[in-house]
Amino acid sequence: MRLDAFDRKILAILQKDNTTPQRTIGEAVNLSAPAVQRRIKRMTEEGVIRANVAVVDPVALGQSITIFVEVEVISETAAQIEAAKREFAAAPEIQQCYYVTGEADFILVVVVPAMADYEALTRRLFFGNNNVKRFRTFVAMDRVKVGLGVPVEGY
Amino acid sequence: MRLDAFDRKILAILQKDNTTPQRTIGEAVNLSAPAVQRRIKRMTEEGVIRANVAVVDPVALGQSITIFVEVEVISETAAQIEAAKREFAAAPEIQQCYYVTGEADFILVVVVPAMADYEALTRRLFFGNNNVKRFRTFVAMDRVKVGLGVPVEGY
DNA sequence: TCTCCGGACGAAACAAACTTGCAAAACAGA
DNA sequence: TCTGTTTTGCAAGTTTGTTTCGTCCGGAGA
Numbered sequence: 001m002r003l004d005a006f007d008r009k010i011l012a013i014l015q016k017d018n019t020t021p022q023r024t025i026g027e028a029v030n031l032s033a034p035a036v037q038r039r040i041k042r043m044t045e046e047g048v049i050r051a052n053v054a055v056v057d058p059v060a061l062g063q064s065i066t067i068f069v070e071v072e073v074i075s076e077t078a079a080q081i082e083a084a085k086r087e088f089a090a091a092p093e094i095q096q097c098y099y100v101t102g103e104a105d106f107i108l109v110v111v112v113p114a115m116a117d118y119e120a121l122t123r124r125l126f127f128g129n130n131n132v133k134r135f136r137t138f139v140a141m142d143r144v145k146v147g148l149g150v151p152v153e154g155y
Numbered sequence: 156m157r158l159d160a161f162d163r164k165i166l167a168i169l170q171k172d173n174t175t176p177q178r179t180i181g182e183a184v185n186l187s188a189p190a191v192q193r194r195i196k197r198m199t200e201e202g203v204i205r206a207n208v209a210v211v212d213p214v215a216l217g218q219s220i221t222i223f224v225e226v227e228v229i230s231e232t233a234a235q236i237e238a239a240k241r242e243f244a245a246a247p248e249i250q251q252c253y254y255v256t257g258e259a260d261f262i263l264v265v266v267v268p269a270m271a272d273y274e275a276l277t278r279r280l281f282f283g284n285n286n287v288k289r290f291r292t293f294v295a296m297d298r299v300k301v302g303l304g305v306p307v308e309g310y
Numbered sequence: 311t312c313t314c315c316g317g318a319c320g321a322a323a324c325a326a327a328c329t330t331g332c333a334a335a336a337c338a339g340a
Numbered sequence: 341t342c343t344g345t346t347t348t349g350c351a352a353g354t355t356t357g358t359t360t361c362g363t364c365c366g367g368a369g370a
Contacts, residue, residue: 008216011211011216014209015209016206017208018207018208018209019207021326021327023326023327031348031349032349032350033327033328033349034330034348035349037328037329038329038347038348046215048211048212048216049209049211050212051172051210052172052173052174052208052210053170053171053172053173053208053303054166054169054170054206054207055205055207056166056169056170056203056205057202057203057204057305058305060158061163061166061305066253068253068257068262085297085299088299095300095302095303095304095306096301097298097299097300098223098293098297098298098299099295099297100223100294100296101294101296102223102291102293102294103291103293104293106299107293111305111306136257137257138253138255138256138262139257140253140255141256142240143252143253144243144244144252144253144254144261145251146251147250147303148210148250149250150212150213150216150218150250150266151218151247151248151250151266176356176357177356177357178356178357186320187319187321188356188357188358189319189321189357189358189359190320192357192358193318193319
């Protein structure tokens, strides 16, 4: 279904703070609270809104290390790729996993309490997987900007 | 402040769905609704909970291309790095920006409607910045797993 | 051991937000 | 223009969030 300007503006607000009262959203977009509520409900049912989540500070939880990993595989058959996707997706330390084009095949974002945990992960997922040709590690020193939002334009 | 097992369990729930009623959370963790409410309030004030956001499907918004970029800079003085951080953080297309160690200095996650928009971004931020030595692009073909959560353990 | 004190809890009362039914307005196609 | 469809706003009803208040538990000091 097509999203109109109201929907996009509502999404822009919810991506910043989904605890904003519908009445407040309504005032911002010039719509009544029930109208806002119905649009949110519809977008949720249609999958435009995938989830509503709290963003937690990793440092507060003692899970302070964020690591990017580029993974290159040996065999890129559909079956092998699917197997790798499943394996990466199943690991709780892997917060984000993308299958990409370029000089690598996968890019992972890993969050762990300490480097030792990352080493354990590499042994388990990379050295223990003989389809992994090579992987390259980048340790985050500063999370300058962290968002999962989608830029909303055209309203 | 130290988080106990109740806090961690509450966080685990809120990271999945922060619209869960406090009463329901209370039943899950064996606490009354007001107790849950007080803990959430405290964790929000302390910054453990950074934000409450809706996760939107980029495809639904027509912003379907996700791109990873490794950026290497020429000069790594503190002033230059801070300038780069500010510039990257200010770009709305850049959803995530990390300052990292390894073979690159920054890793960016860019979300744009089309490749042409990414090209415009490269001209503006990379070719237009004479401190950028080199950048490498990875286009996501499949967002296998997308999360900003933090693994919660020990409860 | 006893008492005091601070912190956290649960029950209940209260306030705010969400949800639904319904009639009217806006809109698209014939 | 007319009609059918869709969406809106209002108001009532329901659920959820918040505050209050009295109680309990655990530690510090006499």
